[in-house]
Amino acid sequence: MQRPDVLDREKLIVGFLLFSCAVLYVVSKRMGILKLQRTITAAIKAASINCLTSPNFDHHPNHYHHQLPMEAPTLVVQALTWLALIALFHYLATTLGRCLRRHKQKHPPGPKPWPIIGNLNLVGSVPHQSFHYLSQKYGEIMQLKFGSFPIVVVSSPEMAKEILQTHDQTFASRPALAAGKYTSYNYSDMARAPIGPHWRLAKRLYLNELLSPKRIDSYEYIRVEERRALMSCLYALSGRETVIREELTRFTLTNVSRMALGEKYFSESKSDRSSLRVKLEELKEMVDEWFLLGGVFNIGDWIPWLSFLDLQGYVKRMKALHKKFDRYYDHVIADHKAKREANKDNFVAKDMVDVVLQLADDPNLEVKLNSDGVKGLLQDPILGGTDSSAITVEWAISELLKQPQLLRKATEELDRVIGRDRWVEEADIPNLPYIGAIVKETVARTEDKGQSDSYEGDEMHEMLYDAFGIPPFVPPTDDTIGRDPRYWETPEKFLPERFFGKNIDVTGHHFELLPFGSGRRMCPGYRLGLMLIHSTLANLLHGFSWKLPDNVKPEDVEMEEEFGLNTHRKIPIVVVVEPRLSAHLYV
């Protein structure tokens, strides 16, 4: 991508005018402006005398021309000289302005914006679908205006590479949206933090403490215990209509809570009123609400002078949600502090909360961790690790129920590789290529369709102009690339086989498939996320046969999406499961 060039002709005009001005300035300085005027006046006078002495001129003595004092033409000539100079400067200024404007207006193509709302009228309730539609009309890089802010949407692997790899430093910060302020402890979680010392601290913490390959392996026993609990629970529900999302969210929430916080910190009993702990149902609702509010188009974000009205009521909801999460984190922190106090002399940090609290006490830390900073850091794994893994498995099952022949192929592979007398272990995953292809196809089609962050702010604006001559940008929507027939055969079809014989991975190197992003803001939890998705899906397909309720045919399964920071199914899928393995494996 090149910085757009000003037209050569205009460069010449501007150069010529600047040169003329410089000459006029130097000459007037040397001669003095009055002398210059006198010279010009003399030249014009000489011309007029020539004219007066021409044979056609009327020489009658009473002719008023003869009566004029000599000063009058001098004044006229002086006035004309000034007018000419003013006109010259005016011309120069307007031409220069036009050139600069032309330079700035070299925007990517896009629809004409309306006053105040910009192009918000073209963005439907599922924005990535609107982007996809618009990008077909305007191309792989297009400009839209959200209220007062210009944004750019890119939708090809080549453009994605430019933005996320070549210029990733320029584009790595996040916009300051209300969701980050009210639901992410004033931009203190890693996902919303601007690039800076706090974000670097978070990255180090996750990569070294919670999400390093060694640490992920050491938590395998938690994932196995929780997987067993999930399988037993589904076994108990067999033959009944079940909303699988409920079970999956409980499963991922428990896993991530135990890994990051050390234990569950929620109560599973609906009737237990005495517990200080938040109820599981309530926590699930809080997580759902967080993802919904994180992805909404809050008018105040894009038309800031209307923000105080909170027209859609989102900010009010964000503040209410913040209070609930705050109570939850206060409880987690107080419990950890109490345990540390009780074990003062030989205390060893056991989980991420212990590590974060130790960091908060460290006076030599590059950036001081205050209470918001601590809670922001606890939030990333709870929210980042829960919803995305659960909804990916739900989408995969929905796609398989729509095409039962794919479900058959997956169970054939499981029977062949694993057999019917044991569960699938994490070490088996590389030997299950068909399940792997299903996971890739699912994340390619469904992950983070909602990623529509844009970048703003004067500094960012300048950087964007420096880098590209373009205004703020929206990261490439996987959905747009994922549906482009130039990169995918029959993109509208769920087709795991498309990955066979192709070395396309999902870890940010192949820009036609970016479910976890790429570059420095790439998801730090991708290993854990993939591990959870692979092993959960493989065991669900291995342990149960899957059916739709009697009155629903595969072709009737709705695949409508609900927009949010993650894209959920609009209507959770209802399934009926029956065990496939011996009964003793489910206890």
Ligand code: HEM
């Ligand atoms: C299926 C599972 C997951 C998917 C699909 C997913 C996807 C993503 C995506 C697309 C991003 C944004 C990348 C970008 O802007 O370029 C992201 C960021 C992030 N994810 Fe994940 N994620 C998953 C699991 C996890 C897990 C398990 C954790 C932690 C335990 C996690 C923590 C984070 C954090 C902290 C960020 C913010 C990174 C930053 O802004 O620098 N994610 N994730």
